[in-house]
Amino acid sequence: MNARPAPVHVALVGCGAVAQLYYRPALETLEREGLLRLTAAHDPDPVALDTFGDSFPSARRLTRFPEVLAISPQLVIIASPPRYHPEQTIAALAAGIDVHCEKPLAPNLAEGERMVAAAVEAGRRLSIGMVRRHFAATRAIGRLISNGNLGPLGSIDCFEGTPFTWPVRSVDFLRPVAGAAGVLQDIGTHCLDLLTWWLGSPS
Known part of the structure; x- marks a missing residue:
C-alpha cells in the first residue's frame, strides 16, 4: 500500500474578496482532506488578514510580502490586486517556489512574458486561475x-x-x-x- 504524500505547504498572498469567496472554501476542504496545509496568509490590510486568518488558526499572519518568501512554502497563491502580480510572482519563482496566480496574470503582454520566462529560468511551475x-x-x-x-x-x-x-x-x-x-x-x-x-x- 502506497503511503499518502505529505500535504503541500501553501502560502496565500492577498486576503481580499477573491480569497474570501473562492480560495478560503477550497483551502479549507483541501486542508481537511490532508492534501495541503496553509502555513501563512499575507495582506498589508490587518482587517482583511484577520478576517481570512480566523478560518486558519495555525497559519501565520504576515503583513510584509518578503516574510512569505522567508518561510519557504512549496506553493504561493497570488490573490493580490493585479498590479502586484508580476513583482510578487517573479520574486516567488526566483525563491524556488511554485506559483498559482489569479487572473489577470499581468497588466500587459511584456509583463506576462517576463513572468513566464522567470518560471522557465527557475524551473518552477506557474499556473493561472482561469476557471x-x-x-x-x-x-x-x-x-x-x-x-x-x-x-x-x-x-x-x-x-x-x-x-x-x-x-x-x-x-x-x-x-x-x-x-x-x-x-x-x-x-x-x-x-x-x-x-x-x-x-x-x-x-
Whole structure:
C-alpha cells in the first residue's frame, strides 16, 4: 500500500474578496482532506488578514510580502490586486517556489512574458486561475463548436452581468487607475480565454 504524500505547504498572498469567496472554501476542504496545509496568509490590510486568518488558526499572519518568501512554502497563491502580480510572482519563482496566480496574470503582454520566462529560468511551475474552462456549460459549448454542430461560425458575442455582491474594500475593481486592472481587463480575460480555448489562438 502506497503511503499518502505529505500535504503541500501553501502560502496565500492577498486576503481580499477573491480569497474570501473562492480560495478560503477550497483551502479549507483541501486542508481537511490532508492534501495541503496553509502555513501563512499575507495582506498589508490587518482587517482583511484577520478576517481570512480566523478560518486558519495555525497559519501565520504576515503583513510584509518578503516574510512569505522567508518561510519557504512549496506553493504561493497570488490573490493580490493585479498590479502586484508580476513583482510578487517573479520574486516567488526566483525563491524556488511554485506559483498559482489569479487572473489577470499581468497588466500587459511584456509583463506576462517576463513572468513566464522567470518560471522557465527557475524551473518552477506557474499556473493561472482561469476557471471557466472547467464549467460544464463551457465544455459543452466547446464540443458543439469542435463537432461542427453549430455550423459555420460567423461571430461570437460575450455578455457579462451579475449582481455585484463582492465584499470589496476598495474601488480599484471598478476603475483602471493606479495600476488597477479595471472591469474590462479583470472580467474580459475570461471571455478571451474561452474564445482562444474554443477556437485556437489567432495566427
